[in-house]
Amino acid sequence: MSSQRVHASERTASVSAPAGVVYGLLADAVRWPLLLPGHLHVERMDFDGVRERLRVWDLPGGERIRSGHVRRILDPRTRTVAFTQEDTARPGAPTTGSWTVEEDGATGSRLTLRREHTLEGLPAGRSARSGADLDRETAELLGRVKETAELWERLDELLLSFEDSVRVPGPAELVYDFLHRIADWPELVPHVEWAEVTEDLPGVQLAVLDGSAGPDGRSRTSRTARLCFPAAERIVFKELRTPEPIAAHSGEWFLVRENDGVRVVCAQQVMLREAGVEAVLGAGTELAEARRQVRMWLGRAGTEVLRLAKWHAQSAVRRLR
Known part of the structure; x- marks a missing residue:
């Protein structure tokens, strides 16, 4: 039996860093391999100041290197980064989503990561595993960004x-x-x-x-x-x-x-x-x-x-x- 549905994963975290600092970290994807443990290498293929196309290599689970293309739209005014991630390791349609940074008091922020993935034609058991993987990765990535952003005063x-x-x-x-x-x-x-x-x-x-x-x-x-x-x-x-x-x-x-x-x-x-x-x-x-x-x-x-x-x-x- 096949399942065709969208699995959405959303997590929010309070970050002890200004919203502008957190957004700057998200926008500068080329530096992610040094700042975020799961990323190996990021190359910017195209960028017009708003829209960019990235080639990303990472190591999910620590065993096998994977790569894919990510298209992003950066909006510094609303501190939002929308993305479409083409992941050859996960079957189905691309993963889409957004990062959103909101001010939370004078020096804090609230960071939200939302990701959606269409599970096209997968058996029910595999569909459930794919959704669970998406939830786990969303939580891990949010935690890594939070941890790095909170070093902002010492990062230099x-x-x-x-x-x-x-x-x-x-x-x-x-x-x-x-x-x-x-x-x-x-x-x-x-x-x-x-x-x-x-x-x-x-x-x-x-x-x-x-x-x-x-x-x-x-x-x-x-x-x-x-x-x-x-x-x-x-x-x-x-x-x-x-x-x-x-x-x-x-x-x-x-x-x-x-x-x-x-x-x-x-x-x-x-x-x-x-x-x-x-x-x-x-x-x-x-x-x-x-x-x-x-x-x-x-x-x-x-x-x-x-x-x-x-x-x-x-x-x-x-x-x-």
Whole structure:
């Protein structure tokens, strides 16, 4: 027996942040991978100041990366973001909905997320599961936005971004090949001891690494999602298991072709977890010092990979001569 009906899911939360701050967080979807745990990468395809089209990658349930397109209409006057989400992982018509932010007192706000999904032609049991999944995802997403928005007074101190780069007088293809073959890094990168990589779709990687690049220098296990774009010579990544005092860590490797070679860049973005700063760095450690040390730890690991990519490319060229 089939069911054709619309399942609506709506949740509202009180947020201890001004309405303008909350709306700004919702409008800036490109930053969601750093600010919201479930999102891996967001690319803006089109934007005219009101209407935008996004490509979004996320990891529902923590197991399998999915992607889809989202069309949004932004209305800062009413602080509303209407969206249509084309999700290939969920059968049926696209999910539609809206975010609405209302003032709640002098410094607070009320945030409402409404989502609707048409369950076309699904058996009754599967229809119920799909509706339950929608309810769960709505509640989780609302909670994540609330949690991040309530950091608004400290967010500038908790966020940092930086880049490291090297110039390689050799073919870009060889450099990209090194960065892409993360499964081989235990043999090539000293701080990586072991790797297991799952690539269900070409260029979509889930990598589990054991290594000694943690903040305390001891070996730790990391889990990273990577999206590889060979035509653009980019690899976007987000770490799914972060050490204290890091709450979120994302970035990308990208190549810039130059006349006599290529510049290879590792760009990284970090959000600190303030509660974990003193536990790792000692009592009384301020955020400025935490920022400096995290920049040093991550920059050192990224620079090591950049230099080895350069060596790999130059060695391959020498062997071919």
